[in-house]
Amino acid sequence: MRNLTLLFIICLWIFFSGCSQTLYPDRSQFIKDGETSPTIDLSYYKSVQERPGQDSNLAVAMAISGGGSRAANFGIGIMLGLESLRLSNEQDVLDQIDYLSTVSGGGFAGGAYVAALYEYHETEGAKAFKLRDYIEEGIDEDLNYSYTGVLLRANFSPRLWFSFVDDGDALERAIDDYVLGYKKRKRTHGNLNRSILLGDLFIPANSRLRVRFPMLITNSSTLKTMAIFPFTPDILNAYHVKGYAHRLRRVKKDSLDPFRVPLAVGVKASGSFPVLISNSTLQSSFHNERKYLHLIDGAMTDNIGYYSALEVLRQDGSPQKVLLVVDADASGNRYTFSTKKGAISSLNVLARLPSSGLDARRATLVKDIKVVCEKEGITPVFFGFYQLLENNKAEVPKVIDLKKEMAKMIQLLSENKSLSDANEQILYELLTYIGTKYSMKKDEQILLFLAGQYLVRLQEDVIKSAVNGASGQ
Numbered sequence: 090m091r092n093l094t095l096l097f098i099i100c101l102w103i104f105f106s107g108c109s110q111t112l113y114p115d116r117s118q119f120i121k122d123g124e125t126s127p128t129i130d131l132s133y134y135k136s137v138q139e140r141p142g143q144d145s146n147l148a149v150a151m152a153i154s155g156g157g158s159r160a161a162n163f164g165i166g167i168m169l170g171l172e173s174l175r176l177s178n179e180q181d182v183l184d185q186i187d188y189l190s191t192v193s194g195g196g197f198a199g200g201a202y203v204a205a206l207y208e209y210h211e212t213e214g215a216k217a218f219k220l221r222d223y224i225e226e227g228i229d230e231d232l233n234y235s236y237t238g239v240l241l242r243a244n245f246s247p248r249l250w251f252s253f254v255d256d257g258d259a260l261e262r263a264i265d266d267y268v269l270g271y272k273k274r275k276r277t278h279g280n281l282n283r284s285i286l287l288g289d290l291f292i293p294a295n296s297r298l299r300v301r302f303p304m305l306i307t308n309s310s311t312l313k314t315m316a317i318f319p320f321t322p323d324i325l326n327a328y329h330v331k332g333y334a335h336r337l338r339r340v341k342k343d344s345l346d347p348f349r350v351p352l353a354v355g356v357k358a359s360g361s362f363p364v365l366i367s368n369s370t371l372q373s374s375f376h377n378e379r380k381y382l383h384l385i386d387g388a389m390t391d392n393i394g395y396y397s398a399l400e401v402l403r404q405d406g407s408p409q410k411v412l413l414v415v416d417a418d419a420s421g422n423r424y425t426f427s428t429k430k431g432a433i434s435s436l437n438v439l440a441r442l443p444s445s446g447l448d449a450r451r452a453t454l455v456k457d458i459k460v461v462c463e464k465e466g467i468t469p470v471f472f473g474f475y476q477l478l479e480n481n482k483a484e485v486p487k488v489i490d491l492k493k494e495m496a497k498m499i500q501l502l503s504e505n506k507s508l509s510d511a512n513e514q515i516l517y518e519l520l521t522y523i524g525t526k527y528s529m530k531k532d533e534q535i536l537l538f539l540a541g542q543y544l545v546r547l548q549e550d551v552i553k554s555a556v557n558g559a560s561g562q
Contacts, residue, residue, distance in 0.1 A: 187303050
Protein backbone atom coordinates (compact mmCIF):
# COMPACT_ATOMS: atom_id res chain seq x y z
CA MET A 90 0.00 0.00 0.00
CA ARG A 91 2.83 2.39 0.88
CA ASN A 92 4.52 1.82 -2.49
CA LEU A 93 1.22 2.30 -4.36
CA THR A 94 0.64 5.62 -2.60
CA LEU A 95 4.15 6.79 -3.45
CA LEU A 96 3.66 5.75 -7.10
CA PHE A 97 0.37 7.66 -7.25
CA ILE A 98 2.02 10.83 -5.90
CA ILE A 99 4.85 10.54 -8.43
CA CYS A 100 2.36 10.11 -11.29
CA LEU A 101 0.44 13.21 -10.19
CA TRP A 102 3.67 15.23 -10.03
CA ILE A 103 4.69 14.11 -13.52
CA PHE A 104 1.24 14.95 -14.90
CA PHE A 105 1.01 18.45 -13.49
CA SER A 106 4.64 19.30 -14.18
CA GLY A 107 4.04 18.57 -17.85
CA CYS A 108 0.97 20.80 -18.20
CA SER A 109 2.82 24.04 -18.92
CA GLN A 110 3.69 24.57 -22.60
CA THR A 111 5.61 27.85 -22.21
CA LEU A 112 9.33 28.26 -21.49
CA TYR A 113 10.98 31.42 -20.20
CA PRO A 114 14.73 30.96 -20.83
CA ASP A 115 17.04 32.59 -18.30
CA ARG A 116 20.80 32.73 -18.78
CA SER A 117 21.55 34.88 -15.76
CA GLN A 118 23.12 32.05 -13.80
CA PHE A 119 26.36 32.94 -12.05
CA ILE A 120 27.96 29.71 -13.26
CA LYS A 121 26.82 28.88 -16.78
CA ASP A 122 26.28 25.29 -17.85
CA GLY A 123 29.69 23.77 -18.60
CA GLU A 124 31.65 26.41 -16.66
CA THR A 125 33.68 25.70 -13.53
CA SER A 126 33.12 27.46 -10.22
CA PRO A 127 35.65 30.12 -9.13
CA THR A 128 38.71 28.91 -7.23
CA ILE A 129 41.23 30.91 -5.22
CA ASP A 130 43.64 32.98 -7.32
CA LEU A 131 47.02 33.48 -5.64
CA SER A 132 47.93 36.38 -7.93
CA TYR A 133 45.40 38.38 -5.92
CA TYR A 134 47.72 38.27 -2.89
CA LYS A 135 51.26 38.71 -1.70
CA SER A 136 53.11 35.42 -1.49
CA VAL A 137 53.08 33.60 1.84
CA GLN A 138 56.72 32.82 1.10
CA GLU A 139 57.48 36.42 2.10
CA ARG A 140 57.00 35.50 5.77
CA PRO A 141 60.25 35.76 7.75
CA GLY A 142 62.14 32.48 7.87
CA GLN A 143 60.21 30.76 5.10
CA ASP A 144 61.99 28.49 2.65
CA SER A 145 60.86 29.79 -0.74
CA ASN A 146 61.94 26.52 -2.35
CA LEU A 147 59.31 24.60 -0.38
CA ALA A 148 55.51 25.00 -0.44
CA VAL A 149 53.52 23.04 2.14
CA ALA A 150 49.73 22.87 2.30
CA MET A 151 47.79 21.13 5.04
CA ALA A 152 44.24 19.93 4.38
CA ILE A 153 42.20 19.19 7.53
CA SER A 154 38.95 17.28 7.14
CA GLY A 155 35.58 17.80 8.71
CA GLY A 156 34.39 15.81 11.69
CA GLY A 157 33.26 18.31 14.31
CA SER A 158 35.29 18.61 17.50
CA ARG A 159 36.94 15.27 16.71
CA ALA A 160 38.55 16.80 13.63
CA ALA A 161 39.41 20.02 15.46
CA ASN A 162 41.33 18.28 18.24
CA PHE A 163 42.92 15.64 16.00
CA GLY A 164 44.11 18.41 13.69
CA ILE A 165 45.76 20.20 16.62
CA GLY A 166 47.37 16.89 17.63
CA ILE A 167 48.91 16.56 14.17
CA MET A 168 50.18 20.15 14.39
CA LEU A 169 51.78 19.46 17.76
CA GLY A 170 53.50 16.44 16.26
CA LEU A 171 54.80 18.48 13.31
CA GLU A 172 56.06 21.14 15.70
CA SER A 173 58.23 18.49 17.35
CA LEU A 174 59.95 17.58 14.05
CA ARG A 175 63.04 19.76 13.69
CA LEU A 176 64.64 20.61 10.36
CA SER A 177 68.33 21.32 9.79
CA ASN A 178 67.74 25.08 9.88
CA GLU A 179 66.36 24.70 13.43
CA GLN A 180 62.82 25.36 12.26
CA ASP A 181 60.13 22.78 12.66
CA VAL A 182 57.76 21.37 10.05
CA LEU A 183 54.78 23.31 11.41
CA ASP A 184 56.66 26.57 10.72
CA GLN A 185 56.89 25.63 7.06
CA ILE A 186 53.15 25.22 6.47
CA ASP A 187 52.12 27.92 4.02
CA TYR A 188 48.47 27.06 3.38
CA LEU A 189 45.71 25.55 5.51
CA SER A 190 42.66 24.29 3.62
CA THR A 191 39.97 23.20 6.03
CA VAL A 192 36.44 21.88 6.16
CA SER A 193 33.92 22.12 8.99
CA GLY A 194 35.55 21.04 12.29
CA GLY A 195 38.97 21.16 10.65
CA GLY A 196 38.46 24.92 10.44
CA PHE A 197 38.40 25.05 14.23
CA ALA A 198 41.93 23.57 14.28
CA GLY A 199 43.16 25.95 11.59
CA GLY A 200 41.41 28.87 13.28
CA ALA A 201 42.88 28.09 16.70
CA TYR A 202 46.36 27.89 15.18
CA VAL A 203 46.20 31.22 13.34
CA ALA A 204 44.57 32.84 16.41
CA ALA A 205 47.59 31.74 18.46
CA LEU A 206 49.91 33.18 15.81
CA TYR A 207 47.86 36.39 15.80
CA GLU A 208 48.20 36.74 19.57
CA TYR A 209 51.92 35.98 19.32
CA HIS A 210 52.47 38.77 16.77
CA GLU A 211 50.26 41.20 18.69
CA THR A 212 52.36 40.76 21.81
CA GLU A 213 55.59 40.76 19.77
CA GLY A 214 56.93 37.75 21.63
CA ALA A 215 60.71 37.71 21.92
CA LYS A 216 61.06 33.94 21.96
CA ALA A 217 60.12 31.63 19.10
CA PHE A 218 56.44 30.78 18.63
CA LYS A 219 55.35 27.49 20.18
CA LEU A 220 51.83 26.21 19.59
CA ARG A 221 52.20 23.96 22.62
CA ASP A 222 52.47 27.03 24.89
CA TYR A 223 49.15 28.34 23.59
CA ILE A 224 47.49 24.95 24.06
CA GLU A 225 48.33 25.18 27.75
CA GLU A 226 47.13 28.80 27.87
CA GLY A 227 43.62 28.05 26.66
CA ILE A 228 43.32 26.47 23.20
CA ASP A 229 42.46 23.16 24.83
CA GLU A 230 39.55 24.81 26.68
CA ASP A 231 38.38 26.61 23.54
CA LEU A 232 38.28 23.32 21.58
CA ASN A 233 36.67 21.55 24.53
CA TYR A 234 33.83 24.09 24.71
CA SER A 235 30.31 22.81 24.01
CA TYR A 236 29.31 24.46 20.75
CA THR A 237 26.39 22.03 20.67
CA GLY A 238 25.15 23.85 23.78
CA VAL A 239 25.41 27.16 21.90
CA LEU A 240 23.18 25.79 19.14
CA LEU A 241 20.63 24.38 21.58
CA ARG A 242 20.40 27.61 23.57
CA ALA A 243 20.01 29.62 20.38
CA ASN A 244 17.01 27.56 19.29
CA PHE A 245 15.26 28.39 22.57
CA SER A 246 16.15 32.09 22.53
CA PRO A 247 13.13 34.42 21.97
CA ARG A 248 15.60 37.05 20.74
CA LEU A 249 16.36 34.91 17.70
CA TRP A 250 12.79 33.80 17.05
CA PHE A 251 11.80 37.28 15.85
CA SER A 252 14.88 38.28 13.89
CA PHE A 253 16.85 37.29 10.81
CA VAL A 254 19.67 35.82 12.88
CA ASP A 255 19.56 32.17 13.86
CA ASP A 256 21.35 29.33 15.64
CA GLY A 257 24.11 29.35 13.02
CA ASP A 258 24.79 33.01 13.70
CA ALA A 259 25.03 32.26 17.42
CA LEU A 260 27.58 29.56 16.55
CA GLU A 261 29.54 32.11 14.49
CA ARG A 262 29.82 34.43 17.50
CA ALA A 263 30.95 31.57 19.74
CA ILE A 264 33.62 30.58 17.19
CA ASP A 265 34.82 34.19 17.14
CA ASP A 266 34.77 34.38 20.95
CA TYR A 267 36.59 31.15 21.73
CA VAL A 268 38.27 29.46 18.75
CA LEU A 269 39.49 32.76 17.31
CA GLY A 270 40.27 34.35 20.68
CA TYR A 271 37.99 37.44 20.62
CA LYS A 272 37.01 37.15 24.30
CA LYS A 273 40.57 36.58 25.45
CA ARG A 274 41.86 39.58 23.49
CA LYS A 275 39.02 41.78 24.77
CA ARG A 276 40.20 41.26 28.34
CA THR A 277 43.59 42.62 27.25
CA HIS A 278 42.70 45.29 24.69
CA GLY A 279 39.20 46.31 25.82
CA ASN A 280 37.24 48.29 23.22
CA LEU A 281 40.28 48.38 20.93
CA ASN A 282 39.86 44.66 20.32
CA ARG A 283 38.48 43.43 17.00
CA SER A 284 37.79 40.14 15.28
CA ILE A 285 40.46 38.50 13.13
CA LEU A 286 39.76 39.49 9.52
CA LEU A 287 40.47 37.78 6.22
CA GLY A 288 42.78 40.71 5.51
CA ASP A 289 45.02 39.60 8.37
CA LEU A 290 45.72 36.32 6.56
CA PHE A 291 45.43 37.41 2.92
CA ILE A 292 47.50 40.47 2.00
CA PRO A 293 46.60 42.25 -1.28
CA ALA A 294 49.29 41.97 -3.94
CA ASN A 295 49.83 45.76 -4.07
CA SER A 296 49.77 46.31 -0.29
CA ARG A 297 52.65 47.60 1.81
CA LEU A 298 51.60 45.39 4.72
CA ARG A 299 53.87 42.54 5.78
CA VAL A 300 52.86 38.91 5.35
CA ARG A 301 52.80 37.36 8.81
CA PHE A 302 50.51 34.33 8.61
CA PRO A 303 49.89 31.25 6.49
CA MET A 304 46.72 31.45 4.42
CA LEU A 305 43.72 29.76 6.01
CA ILE A 306 41.14 28.74 3.41
CA THR A 307 37.87 27.53 4.94
CA ASN A 308 35.77 25.66 2.37
CA SER A 309 31.98 25.76 2.14
CA SER A 310 29.46 24.55 -0.46
CA THR A 311 26.93 26.69 -2.31
CA LEU A 312 23.49 25.31 -1.52
CA LYS A 313 21.92 25.94 -4.93
CA THR A 314 24.69 24.60 -7.15
CA MET A 315 26.77 22.48 -4.73
CA ALA A 316 29.98 24.18 -5.86
CA ILE A 317 33.06 24.44 -3.64
CA PHE A 318 33.26 27.89 -2.08
CA PRO A 319 36.72 28.77 -0.69
CA PHE A 320 36.05 31.61 1.78
CA THR A 321 38.72 34.04 0.58
CA PRO A 322 38.61 37.73 -0.44
CA ASP A 323 38.95 37.06 -4.17
CA ILE A 324 36.09 34.52 -4.10
CA LEU A 325 33.85 36.89 -2.12
CA ASN A 326 34.63 39.53 -4.72
CA ALA A 327 33.88 37.13 -7.58
CA TYR A 328 30.44 36.37 -6.11
CA HIS A 329 29.78 40.11 -5.56
CA VAL A 330 29.23 39.59 -1.82
CA LYS A 331 27.95 42.72 -0.08
CA GLY A 332 26.66 41.47 3.25
CA TYR A 333 26.97 38.84 5.96
CA ALA A 334 26.08 38.19 9.61
CA HIS A 335 28.71 38.65 12.31
CA ARG A 336 28.28 38.51 16.08
CA LEU A 337 24.47 38.34 15.71
CA ARG A 338 24.33 41.48 13.55
CA ARG A 339 23.69 41.93 9.86
CA VAL A 340 26.39 43.79 7.97
CA LYS A 341 25.70 45.20 4.50
CA LYS A 342 27.81 47.64 2.48
CA ASP A 343 27.47 48.51 -1.20
CA SER A 344 31.24 48.93 -1.35
CA LEU A 345 32.13 46.01 0.91
CA ASP A 346 35.84 45.36 1.25
CA PRO A 347 36.18 41.55 1.24
CA PHE A 348 39.44 41.84 3.18
CA ARG A 349 37.41 43.31 6.07
CA VAL A 350 35.14 40.26 6.38
CA PRO A 351 35.73 38.40 9.70
CA LEU A 352 37.37 34.97 9.54
CA ALA A 353 34.70 33.58 11.89
CA VAL A 354 32.07 33.97 9.16
CA GLY A 355 34.02 31.59 6.93
CA VAL A 356 34.76 29.06 9.68
CA LYS A 357 31.09 28.88 10.62
CA ALA A 358 29.90 28.68 7.00
CA SER A 359 32.21 25.74 6.42
CA GLY A 360 30.64 23.87 9.37
CA SER A 361 26.94 24.48 8.67
CA PHE A 362 25.93 20.84 8.40
CA PRO A 363 22.60 20.53 6.52
CA VAL A 364 19.43 20.30 8.64
CA LEU A 365 21.30 20.35 11.97
CA ILE A 366 22.74 23.90 11.66
CA SER A 367 21.18 26.81 9.78
CA ASN A 368 23.04 27.63 6.59
CA SER A 369 25.07 30.82 6.27
CA THR A 370 23.49 33.57 4.20
CA LEU A 371 25.54 36.15 2.33
CA GLN A 372 24.06 39.07 0.43
CA SER A 373 25.17 39.59 -3.15
CA SER A 374 24.71 42.29 -5.79
CA PHE A 375 25.25 39.90 -8.71
CA HIS A 376 21.54 39.56 -9.52
CA ASN A 377 18.86 42.22 -8.98
CA GLU A 378 16.23 39.73 -7.80
CA ARG A 379 18.17 36.78 -6.39
CA LYS A 380 20.18 38.71 -3.81
CA TYR A 381 21.22 35.97 -1.41
CA LEU A 382 23.86 33.28 -1.45
CA HIS A 383 23.35 30.33 0.90
CA LEU A 384 26.36 28.32 2.06
CA ILE A 385 26.40 24.94 3.75
CA ASP A 386 29.02 22.55 5.10
CA GLY A 387 32.04 22.11 2.85
CA ALA A 388 31.76 18.35 3.38
CA MET A 389 29.04 18.26 0.75
CA THR A 390 31.61 18.97 -1.98
CA ASP A 391 34.99 18.00 -0.44
CA ASN A 392 35.17 16.79 3.16
CA ILE A 393 38.97 16.85 3.21
CA GLY A 394 39.76 20.30 1.81
CA TYR A 395 42.30 18.81 -0.60
CA TYR A 396 40.80 20.44 -3.70
CA SER A 397 41.63 24.00 -2.60
CA ALA A 398 44.96 22.81 -1.19
CA LEU A 399 45.91 21.39 -4.57
CA GLU A 400 44.78 24.58 -6.32
CA VAL A 401 47.14 26.80 -4.29
CA LEU A 402 50.04 24.35 -4.58
CA ARG A 403 49.61 24.34 -8.37
CA GLN A 404 49.94 28.12 -8.40
CA ASP A 405 52.78 28.42 -5.90
CA GLY A 406 56.12 28.91 -7.67
CA SER A 407 58.19 26.84 -5.24
CA PRO A 408 59.99 23.90 -6.92
CA GLN A 409 59.15 21.44 -4.11
CA LYS A 410 55.57 20.95 -2.97
CA VAL A 411 54.09 18.87 -0.15
CA LEU A 412 50.45 18.15 0.70
CA LEU A 413 49.67 17.03 4.26
CA VAL A 414 46.24 15.36 4.43
CA VAL A 415 44.63 15.13 7.88
CA ASP A 416 41.62 12.81 7.69
CA ALA A 417 39.56 12.65 10.89
CA ASP A 418 36.72 10.72 9.30
CA ALA A 419 35.36 7.96 11.54
CA SER A 420 32.90 6.23 9.19
CA GLY A 421 35.38 3.81 7.64
CA ASN A 422 34.17 0.91 9.75
CA ARG A 423 30.51 1.32 8.77
CA TYR A 424 28.74 -1.92 7.81
CA THR A 425 28.03 -2.58 4.13
CA PHE A 426 25.33 -5.16 4.81
CA SER A 427 22.13 -4.96 6.83
CA THR A 428 20.07 -7.24 9.11
CA LYS A 429 16.83 -5.88 7.66
CA LYS A 430 15.05 -8.27 5.29
CA GLY A 431 12.72 -5.75 3.63
CA ALA A 432 13.35 -2.38 2.04
CA ILE A 433 14.69 0.42 4.20
CA SER A 434 12.02 3.04 4.92
CA SER A 435 12.03 6.19 2.82
CA LEU A 436 12.63 8.32 5.91
CA ASN A 437 15.73 6.31 6.84
CA VAL A 438 17.04 6.61 3.29
CA LEU A 439 16.38 10.35 3.38
CA ALA A 440 18.30 10.68 6.65
CA ARG A 441 21.25 8.92 5.05
CA LEU A 442 21.42 11.22 2.02
CA PRO A 443 23.12 14.33 3.55
CA SER A 444 26.35 12.41 4.12
CA SER A 445 26.06 10.02 1.17
CA GLY A 446 28.19 12.12 -1.16
CA LEU A 447 31.11 12.49 1.19
CA ASP A 448 31.06 8.76 2.05
CA ALA A 449 31.04 7.84 -1.64
CA ARG A 450 34.02 10.06 -2.40
CA ARG A 451 35.95 8.75 0.60
CA ALA A 452 36.01 5.25 -0.89
CA THR A 453 38.59 6.35 -3.48
CA LEU A 454 39.99 9.37 -1.64
CA VAL A 455 43.59 8.29 -1.04
CA LYS A 456 43.96 6.85 -4.53
CA ASP A 457 42.48 9.95 -6.19
CA ILE A 458 44.77 12.30 -4.25
CA LYS A 459 47.85 10.22 -5.05
CA VAL A 460 47.03 10.20 -8.77
CA VAL A 461 46.60 13.99 -8.93
CA CYS A 462 49.69 14.66 -6.80
CA GLU A 463 51.86 12.43 -8.98
CA LYS A 464 50.68 14.30 -12.06
CA GLU A 465 51.36 17.71 -10.46
CA GLY A 466 54.70 16.81 -8.88
CA ILE A 467 53.34 17.13 -5.34
CA THR A 468 54.35 14.80 -2.49
CA PRO A 469 51.33 13.72 -0.38
CA VAL A 470 51.56 12.60 3.25
CA PHE A 471 48.46 11.13 4.91
CA PHE A 472 47.35 11.15 8.55
CA GLY A 473 44.23 9.12 9.30
CA PHE A 474 42.87 6.72 11.90
CA TYR A 475 42.88 3.96 9.28
CA GLN A 476 46.68 3.96 9.26
CA LEU A 477 46.59 2.22 12.64
CA LEU A 478 45.19 -0.86 10.84
CA GLU A 479 47.69 -0.98 7.98
CA ASN A 480 49.81 -4.15 8.17
CA ASN A 481 48.32 -4.78 11.61
CA LYS A 482 48.45 -8.52 12.41
CA ALA A 483 46.65 -8.46 15.76
CA GLU A 484 43.17 -9.87 16.23
CA VAL A 485 40.31 -7.41 16.45
CA PRO A 486 39.32 -7.04 20.13
CA LYS A 487 35.92 -8.55 20.90
CA VAL A 488 35.05 -6.21 23.78
CA ILE A 489 36.63 -2.93 24.89
CA ASP A 490 36.16 -1.34 28.32
CA LEU A 491 36.02 2.31 27.22
CA LYS A 492 37.02 3.94 30.50
CA LYS A 493 39.81 1.47 31.26
CA GLU A 494 41.30 1.39 27.75
CA MET A 495 41.02 5.16 27.33
CA ALA A 496 43.07 5.70 30.49
CA LYS A 497 45.62 3.05 29.47
CA MET A 498 46.04 4.47 25.97
CA ILE A 499 46.47 8.03 27.26
CA GLN A 500 49.16 6.78 29.64
CA LEU A 501 51.05 4.87 26.95
CA LEU A 502 50.91 7.72 24.43
CA SER A 503 51.93 10.27 27.07
CA GLU A 504 55.11 8.26 27.63
CA ASN A 505 55.91 8.39 23.87
CA LYS A 506 55.94 4.62 23.74
CA SER A 507 55.45 2.59 20.58
CA LEU A 508 52.18 0.69 20.63
CA SER A 509 51.81 -2.99 19.92
CA ASP A 510 49.55 -4.08 17.06
CA ALA A 511 46.93 -5.06 19.63
CA ASN A 512 47.01 -1.63 21.25
CA GLU A 513 46.84 0.10 17.87
CA GLN A 514 43.67 -1.91 17.16
CA ILE A 515 42.21 -0.64 20.42
CA LEU A 516 43.32 2.94 19.73
CA TYR A 517 41.59 2.80 16.34
CA GLU A 518 38.33 1.71 17.95
CA LEU A 519 38.55 4.41 20.61
CA LEU A 520 39.19 7.15 18.06
CA THR A 521 36.43 6.11 15.66
CA TYR A 522 34.02 5.79 18.60
CA ILE A 523 34.27 9.55 19.24
CA GLY A 524 31.25 11.03 17.51
CA THR A 525 30.94 13.82 14.96
CA LYS A 526 29.68 16.56 17.25
CA TYR A 527 30.50 20.08 18.39
CA SER A 528 31.35 19.00 21.92
CA MET A 529 34.19 17.04 23.45
CA LYS A 530 34.94 15.22 26.71
CA LYS A 531 38.30 16.01 28.26
CA ASP A 532 39.67 12.46 27.99
CA GLU A 533 38.57 12.30 24.35
CA GLN A 534 40.40 15.55 23.65
CA ILE A 535 43.60 14.35 25.32
CA LEU A 536 43.45 11.11 23.36
CA LEU A 537 43.01 12.96 20.06
CA PHE A 538 45.92 15.31 20.84
CA LEU A 539 48.18 12.37 21.67
CA ALA A 540 46.98 10.19 18.78
CA GLY A 541 47.78 12.98 16.30
CA GLN A 542 51.30 13.24 17.66
CA TYR A 543 51.68 9.45 17.59
CA LEU A 544 50.70 9.25 13.90
CA VAL A 545 53.28 11.94 13.12
CA ARG A 546 55.96 9.91 14.93
CA LEU A 547 54.98 6.82 12.94
CA GLN A 548 55.64 8.76 9.73
CA GLU A 549 58.60 10.83 10.82
CA ASP A 550 60.86 9.46 8.08
CA VAL A 551 58.19 9.96 5.40
CA ILE A 552 57.60 13.56 6.48
CA LYS A 553 61.29 14.46 6.60
CA SER A 554 61.83 12.84 3.21
CA ALA A 555 58.97 14.94 1.78
CA VAL A 556 60.56 18.22 2.89
CA ASN A 557 64.13 16.98 2.48
CA GLY A 558 65.27 18.68 -0.75
CA ALA A 559 64.23 22.22 -0.01
CA SER A 560 65.14 22.36 3.64
CA GLY A 561 68.54 20.69 3.32
CA GLN A 562 67.70 18.07 5.94
